[in-house]
Amino acid sequence: MKYLTEYRDASLVHTLVDEIRRTVKRNWVVMEICGGQTHAIMRYGLDQLLPPEIELVHGPGCPVCVTSLELIDKALAIASQPGVIFASYGDMLRVPGSGRDLFSVRASGGDVRVVYSPLDAIKIAQHNPDRQVVFFAIGFETTAPANAMSVVQAEALGLKNYSVLVSHVRVPPAMHAILGSPENRVQAFLAAGHVCAVMGYWEYPPIAHQYKVPIVVTGFEPVDILQGLLLSIRQLEAGRFEAENGYPRVVTFEGNRPAQDVLQRVFQECDRKWRGIGLIPASGWRLRPEYARFDAETRFSVGQIQPEESPICISGQVLQGLKKPKQCPAFGDLCTPEHPLGATMVSSEGACAAYFHYGIEAYG
Numbered sequence: 001m002k003y004l005t006e007y008r009d010a011s012l013v014h015t016l017v018d019e020i021r022r023t024v025k026r027n028w029v030v031m032e033i034c035g036g037q038t039h040a041i042m043r044y045g046l047d048q049l050l051p052p053e054i055e056l057v058h059g060p061g062c063p064v065c066v067t068s069l070e071l072i073d074k075a076l077a078i079a080s081q082p083g084v085i086f087a088s089y090g091d092m093l094r095v096p097g098s099g100r101d102l103f104s105v106r107a108s109g110g111d112v113r114v115v116y117s118p119l120d121a122i123k124i125a126q127h128n129p130d131r132q133v134v135f136f137a138i139g140f141e142t143t144a145p146a147n148a149m150s151v152v153q154a155e156a157l158g159l160k161n162y163s164v165l166v167s168h169v170r171v172p173p174a175m176h177a178i179l180g181s182p183e184n185r186v187q188a189f190l191a192a193g194h195v196c197a198v199m200g201y202w203e204y205p206p207i208a209h210q211y212k213v214p215i216v217v218t219g220f221e222p223v224d225i226l227q228g229l230l231l232s233i234r235q236l237e238a239g240r241f242e243a244e245n246g247y248p249r250v251v252t253f254e255g256n257r258p259a260q261d262v263l264q265r266v267f268q269e270c271d272r273k274w275r276g277i278g279l280i281p282a283s284g285w286r287l288r289p290e291y292a293r294f295d296a297e298t299r300f301s302v303g304q305i306q307p308e309e310s311p312i313c314i315s316g317q318v319l320q321g322l323k324k325p326k327q328c329p330a331f332g333d334l335c336t337p338e339h340p341l342g343a344t345m346v347s348s349e350g351a352c353a354a355y356f357h358y359g360i361e362a363y364g
């Protein structure tokens with residue numbers, strides 16, 4: 001398949017690994033931002049091919065993992081209300097809130113539906129004018145434009161029964177939070193190619209220069225990831241700290257301007273809590289006041305939410321690259337994909353799930 005199989009080519013993989021081995025001279029810690037990249041690394045065993053000087057740590061770029069417990073509990077409360085159809089991406093249904101998840105709400109009679117796009121939720125709202133349809137708008141810069149478009153479309157259609165529970169997060173403030181932490185170990189980032197396809201990478205050069213950290217836009221196939229790593233290691237060994245595009249077949253510096261325009265039209269920046277990490281200033285998007293009537297948080301009264309996280313789960317440290325999933329005492333025992341204690345074990349992009357599915361023997 002064009003644009004896919006050539007980026008899984010074993011001979012190219014080994015050529016890149018050899019070049020990385022020749023280039024690296026010192027120890028470096030590199031963080032891949034996106035959970036999709038984490039899964040590709042574990043699935044193809046790329047970390048096993050790398051020289052010992054390179055340590056990969058896994059970043060917070062898993063939208064399901066970082067959606068705050070408080071928002072999950074709000075979703076559970078709204079989905080439990082009579083007359084509500086709660087529409088969500090499938091991954092969110094098993095994410096544990098404070099004691100239950102959306103599957104258990106559905107088992108108790110709640111109308112919780114899996115959709116593949118917010119436009120599916122719009123159609124549900126059109127077909128059910130006597131019901132309130134709420135879409136769980138989670139994710140990074142990748143999903144936000146489509147979710148913003150759904151609000152624009154709901155307005156154009158005059159829908160009064162559609163709202164969004166917004167939990168959008170942004171990558172650059174998370175990079176600032178990780179690099180500014182006194183505990184930080186990250187010396188280079190592999191930036192998420194799909195985020196940059198939307199946003200470009202014009203936000204990254206100031207971060208690279210401020211913290212003296214290479215940021216390389218990277219794709220998701222084995223060749224892409226090793227190419228991103230090679231560019232990062234070349235910069236580190238040469239003492240360069242630049243934002244660099246290792247995914248030019250998809251990403252431009254400017255990104256997708258129409259998508260950025262719709263984001264600006266519908267959303268404004270806000271402080272946002274990240275699950276396991278805490279509040280990161282200006283790291284989220286919320287609806288602008290002119291679209292407040294589509295905000296599920298104001299449309300539904302869900303009372304005071306007092307979230308309770310599992311005391312065992314260390315996913316916050318995993319998401320900041322401070323610990324590996326295997327260092328969690330619950331990993332693979334008390335916490336498994338069938339019985340997750342934290343969101344990083346649930347999501348198809350979660351680091352704990354990646355270690356469980358692909359690495360439990362290698363890391364056991």
Ligand code: SF4
Pocket residue numbers: 312313314315318325328329330331332335336340341342343344345352
């Ligand atoms: S293994 Fe489970 S409990 Fe441990 S950090 Fe991962 S999600 Fe949390």
